[in-house]
Amino acid sequence: MNLIFITMDGARKDRTLVAKNYSKLISDSLFFSTVVTYAPFTIGAMHAVLSGTYGTKTGVNSYWSNLNFKKNLYKTLPLYLKDNGYVTHADVINKLVLPPTGFDEFIIHDELNDNLTERHIDLIKKFDSVRKTGKDFFLYLHYSNIHTGIMENVLKKYNNFSKEYFENKSRNETLYDTLFKNADDYLGKIIDYCKEIDLFDDTLLVVISDHGISVGEKHGERAYGVFCYDYTLISTALFLNKKLTPMKINQQVRSIDILPTILELLQIKTDTNFLPIDGKSLISLSDGNLEKRSALSQSGNPLGSPKPPVEPNVYSVREDEWKYIRNIHDESEELYFLKDDPNENNNLITKEKQKAQELRDEMERILNS
Amino acid sequence: MRPNILFLILDSLRSDRFISKLENEPNSNFSQLKKDGVLFSTTISSANATILSWSSLFTSKFPFKTGIRSTRFNKLDSKITTSFDILKKNGYSIFGYLPKLSETVGLFPEFENSDYLYDFYGGLTNGLAEKSIKKINSNLSEPWFFLLHAMDLHQPITVSKNFDDTKYGDTSYDRKLSEIDHYVGKIIQEIDMKNTIFVITSDHGDYIKSVKTLNTKLNFDQNAKNEMLISKFSKFIPTFLNPLKDKIFLKLEKQKNKQKSKILDNLNLREYEKRALLSGKADKDHFLFDELIKVPFLLCGINIPKNISIKQQIRSIDIFPTLFDFLQIESKSDTDGVNLKPLIDGMNFPENPAYIESNPLVLQKSNDVIGIRTSDYKYFRDKNNPKKRIHLFDLRNDSFEENNLSLNQNLVDKYEKILNSLIENFSDDVDENIHQSDEIEKELRKLGYV
Numbered sequence: 001m002n003l004i005f006i007t008m009d010g011a012r013k014d015r016t017l018v019a020k021n022y023s024k025l026i027s028d029s030l031f032f033s034t035v036v037t038y039a040p041f042t043i044g045a046m047h048a049v050l051s052g053t054y055g056t057k058t059g060v061n062s063y064w065s066n067l068n069f070k071k072n073l074y075k076t077l078p079l080y081l082k083d084n085g086y087v088t089h090a091d092v093i094n095k096l097v098l099p100p101t102g103f104d105e106f107i108i109h110d111e112l113n114d115n116l117t118e119r120h121i122d123l124i125k126k127f128d129s130v131r132k133t134g135k136d137f138f139l140y141l142h143y144s145n146i147h148t149g150i151m152e153n154v155l156k157k158y159n160n161f162s163k164e165y166f167e168n169k170s171r172n173e174t175l176y177d178t179l180f181k182n183a184d185d186y187l188g189k190i191i192d193y194c195k196e197i198d199l200f201d202d203t204l205l206v207v208i209s210d211h212g213i214s215v216g217e218k219h220g221e222r223a224y225g226v227f228c229y230d231y232t233l234i235s236t237a238l239f240l241n242k243k244l245t246p247m248k249i250n251q252q253v254r255s256i257d258i259l260p261t262i263l264e265l266l267q268i269k270t271d272t273n274f275l276p277i278d279g280k281s282l283i284s285l286s287d288g289n290l291e292k293r294s295a296l297s298q299s300g301n302p303l304g305s306p307k308p309p310v311e312p313n314v315y316s317v318r319e320d321e322w323k324y325i326r327n328i329h330d331e332s333e334e335l336y337f338l339k340d341d342p343n344e345n346n347n348l349i350t351k352e353k354q355k356a357q358e359l360r361d362e363m364e365r366i367l368n369s
Numbered sequence: 370m371r372p373n374i375l376f377l378i379l380d381s382l383r384s385d386r387f388i389s390k391l392e393n394e395p396n397s398n399f400s401q402l403k404k405d406g407v408l409f410s411t412t413i414s415s416a417n418a419t420i421l422s423w424s425s426l427f428t429s430k431f432p433f434k435t436g437i438r439s440t441r442f443n444k445l446d447s448k449i450t451t452s453f454d455i456l457k458k459n460g461y462s463i464f465g466y467l468p469k470l471s472e473t474v475g476l477f478p479e480f481e482n483s484d485y486l487y488d489f490y491g492g493l494t495n496g497l498a499e500k501s502i503k504k505i506n507s508n509l510s511e512p513w514f515f516l517l518h519a520m521d522l523h524q525p526i527t528v529s530k531n532f533d534d535t536k537y538g539d540t541s542y543d544r545k546l547s548e549i550d551h552y553v554g555k556i557i558q559e560i561d562m563k564n565t566i567f568v569i570t571s572d573h574g575d576y577i578k579s580v581k582t583l584n585t586k587l588n589f590d591q592n593a594k595n596e597m598l599i600s601k602f603s604k605f606i607p608t609f610l611n612p613l614k615d616k617i618f619l620k621l622e623k624q625k626n627k628q629k630s631k632i633l634d635n636l637n638l639r640e641y642e643k644r645a646l647l648s649g650k651a652d653k654d655h656f657l658f659d660e661l662i663k664v665p666f667l668l669c670g671i672n673i674p675k676n677i678s679i680k681q682q683i684r685s686i687d688i689f690p691t692l693f694d695f696l697q698i699e700s701k702s703d704t705d706g707v708n709l710k711p712l713i714d715g716m717n718f719p720e721n722p723a724y725i726e727s728n729p730l731v732l733q734k735s736n737d738v739i740g741i742r743t744s745d746y747k748y749f750r751d752k753n754n755p756k757k758r759i760h761l762f763d764l765r766n767d768s769f770e771e772n773n774l775s776l777n778q779n780l781v782d783k784y785e786k787i788l789n790s791l792i793e794n795f796s797d798d799v800d801e802n803i804h805q806s807d808e809i810e811k812e813l814r815k816l817g818y819v
């Protein structure tokens with residue numbers, strides 16, 4: 001079975017659920033609405049997704065650390081597929097965002113000038129002809145234009161403390177909605193084309209977002225990669241193939257679970273020559289398994305510096321209803337009851353001591369696992 | 370079950386002072402450990418400072434192949450498998466204590482104990498020994514590898530009252546070493562040596578800034594109390610004032626050196642004594658004299674032969690391949706370091722030239738050198754230009770490296786050739802790594818993150 005893997009860079013969950021094409025696609029797919037990303041920035045997020053392992057182990061835990069990826073110890077999705085005879089191709093925003101090993105071609109697009117819809121449809125056309133020769137293919141497509149719009153209109157104009165940005169939340173939302181509408185149009189056209197050539201007969205489509213994006217919710221974070229709040233931490237993932245029963249699963253899962261899920265769907269065994277991964281396949285959840293999966297995330301608060309830090313300095317552990325945040329940089333802690341306080345405004349760290357300790361222990365467990 | 374390993378790095382421990390301690394204090398804990406194991410007294414570290422030395426020690430590769438170039442954000446090349454990776458793959462749980470600067474290089478694995486980082490001044494003699502004993506006694510999952518990097522001998526040195534006595538040596542360095550010995554004894558008492566291999570080595574040596582002549586006793590050691598106060602105070606200086614702080618530091622260092630030179634003008638000191646006394650933290654010209662790179666490597670415990678002392682030159686990069694042999698773990702095939710087991714077994718074992726490199730300064734551009742050491746000669750020269758800052762010493766006849774033979778072109782050519790044979794295939798890699806580090810920033814800028 002072939003694999004098309006699309007990353008919708010910076011797609012927020014709230015917009016994903018209501019967008020025209022996205023919601024249509026969701027209704028046809030096995031969809032996970034609450035996927036906690038390991039890192040609310042693409043480099044950390046995608047290395048964790050493709051390795052099924054937290055950056056605390058793989059070495060990629062910051063914007064600066066893609067060279068640290070321990071490829072000898074953790075086998076990535078492209079390498080699994082390459083070893084299984086797939087023709088592999090990546091079309092990405094930047095060379096830092098993915099571990100390149102295993103890709104036959106690793107092409108960087110020009111996010112400012114390329115028409116990604118046309119470009120990616122052309123690639124699907126190209127790989128349709130590969131498919132017709134009887135070979136399996138893996139095509140990784142990165143939709144980067146939400147990032148592009150944020151980069152041009154937010155990152156280049158404001159810093160994390162710009163008054164003008166945080167005082168104009170509705171303007172930020174309008175900008176984000178425009179960018180998301182374009183993303184949704186892109187997705188619609190890609191899906192239409194795939195259906196036109198009956199691609200889903202023998203192809204698994206995976207569409208994920210790597211992280212969310214702020215529209216000015218919390219002072220100190222103009223976009224993402226600073227804090228560990230839900231508006232950047234929650235992403236989504238969907239799996240579409242004729243043999244998969246469409247289903248929407250709202251219980252929390254982790255982005256590190258995506259790799260083992262794909263391997264299970266493609267019937268590829270894990271390679272025991274590499275270290276075991278942190279993630280677990282999601283397929284059992286579609287059979288009604290209500291297993292709770294706590295998720296570790298790490299981010300890097302630049303604290304007024306123009307550069308992100310070399311090491312993560314904000315850690316969080318999230319469960320379905322609770323989140324514990326540890327700010328390493330100032331040794332502060334936060335605890336939120338997400339069920340009643342989804343916007344994470346009411347810090348319960350001094351009130352809910354038992355829960356705080358439970359989640360501290362959970363964080364230690366994951367960090368030491 | 371494989372044995373546990375306690376791997377103790379005593380920062381700045383020089384081989385000559387360690388050997389002299391063994392000779393002068395035959396009942397010390399160090400002496401007992403020497404009797405119980407194998408001592409390599411001429412172990413050449415790849416670098417004169419911690420970061421590059423670590424990079425080499427824990428990868429068994431020459432430092433220029435590791436990707437780690439200095440305390441900037443350069444990190445370990447992702448292609449490289451570290452000794453920690455191999456240990457982990459073979460079932461070891463990694464514990465230990467390291468100074469905070471270890472965070473910057475991406476070399477170390479996730480430690481099992483989350484409190485593994487300590488502030489710069491952590492040492493066995495100020496709490497680290499007790500902390501380690503407590504940790505080791507806390508039912509660690511076995512087999513464990515416990516890495517302990519202790520800063521006791523790093524300048525500034527503070528000797529406790531009990532050891533600040535001439536019976537422990539003339540210098541604060543020697544006295545501190547006796548104090549460390551006392552704490553090493555405490556650790557040994559708590560370890561089951563029947564199931565543990567104990568390694569003691571160092572990352573590099575140091576100049577000892579204290580000289581005793583017939584008429585004079587000079588001590589240019591840093592004042593520990595002042596240094597600690599400055600360090601504490603520095604933490605409260607806002608980041609934007611860092612350039613000013615660095616400028617003041619460099620100016621003060623320059624002034625201090627002028628004053629020191631004046632004092633030395635009237636004294637009849639040897640060259641090696643002068644260079645030690647005049648050395649400073651901000652020196653731009655870097656060197657690779659033996660006092661900076663010659664360290665001990667002591668190995669004892671289960672399965673290790675007893676009472677063997679080896680003077681033949683070896684390298685720090687050989688330590689892990691040797692240890693892996695004793696652990697019956699397959700070593701990597703692409704290391705520069707070699708397994709020394711045949712040498713321990715008394716077999717004829719060829720000496721390998723040791724590649725050496727100075728660690729660049731962080732605050733300013735330094736004049737760095739690279740070179741090689743054999744048991745006959747030491748050769749080092751400017752890192753970027755083979756014709757500049759050439760130093761060549763006949764180690765058999767000039768062990769203090771005072772007589773530079775750089776005008777002996779035949780010998781210079783001979784050793785430059787050996788150096789080139791080590792680096793030529795990897796010169797592109799050096800550039801690529803430097804390039805890659807700068808490249809990351811360039812790419813992050815493109816993405817709008819910098």
